[in-house]
Amino acid sequence: MGCRGALACLRVFRVKARQASMKEMAAAAKTIAGMFDGRQAYDAAAFKAVAETIRARTGPALIAEFPSATLGAPSGARLEIEQARAEFEALANHMGTLAEALAAKARQAPVGITSDMRMGSGPAMGGGSLLGKRPAAEADPAKLPAEHLLHLILQNCSSCHSKFRQKVR
Numbered sequence: 001m002g003c004r005g006a007l008a009c010l011r012v013f014r015v016k017a018r019q020a021s022m023k024e025m026a027a028a029a030k031t032i033a034g035m036f037d038g039r040q041a042y043d044a045a046a047f048k049a050v051a052e053t054i055r056a057r058t059g060p061a062l063i064a065e066f067p068s069a070t071l072g073a074p075s076g077a078r079l080e081i082e083q084a085r086a087e088f089e090a091l092a093n094h095m096g097t098l099a100e101a102l103a104a105k106a107r108q109a110p111v112g113i114t115s116d117m118r119m120g121s122g123p124a125m126g127g128g129s130l131l132g133k134r135p136a137a138e139a140d141p142a143k144l145p146a147e148h149l150l151h152l153i154l155q156n157c158s159s160c161h162s163k164f165r166q167k168v169r
């Protein structure tokens with residue numbers, strides 16, 4: 001992608017930077033998924049590092065990567081982001097909350113994967129709660145097992161992409 005003029009070049013630079021940031025998040029999420037499903041050796045320090053990679057790129061940081069002037073082709077960011085800022089920001093912030101909870105768990109991660117890190121081990125999944133069943137997405141993220149948080153994070157990536165990302169290549 002070439003550019004001519006300071007503003008045009010700044011736009012290209014910002015788009016490339018956020019695409020790189022998204023790719024880093026994707027690689028990090030893939031690493032964590034691999035550790036949980038056994039395709040990749042579990043390592044507490046690596047888990048902590050990649051969870052932090054996701055955390056640092058979500059919430060306000062993610063929102064800041066999409067200023068109005070950088071939306072639309074040739075970027076993969078739809079112009080609709082501008083019309084639906086509240087929804088876009090809610091997705092980014094929800095992602096921030098989930099990634100924060102995952103990073104907090106990763107900071108205390110044990111040397112090996114324990115059963116309480118597994119999907120289905122959290123109180124929200126138990127179904128026997130005195131408060132009745134609540135959808136998992138509404139449960140306190142801090143109480144969810146790490147693997148469950150990862151699944152919610154991946155769902156959030158898809159929710160945002162299906163609405164706000166377009167194919168340009």
Ligand code: HEC
Nearest residue numbers: 019022023025026075076077091092095156157160164165
């Ligand atoms: C709040 C919205 C939002 C969230 C959340 C989000 N993305 Fe994205 N993502 C986008 C948009 C918009 C683009 C297009 C960016 C562009 O081309 O300028 C994109 C682009 C990408 C790309 C392509 C980058 C490239 O090289 O063109 C990848 C890979 C990606 N996202 C992965 C992820 C992963 C993995 C997650 C979750 C951990 C995630 N995204 C969460 C909005 C989001």
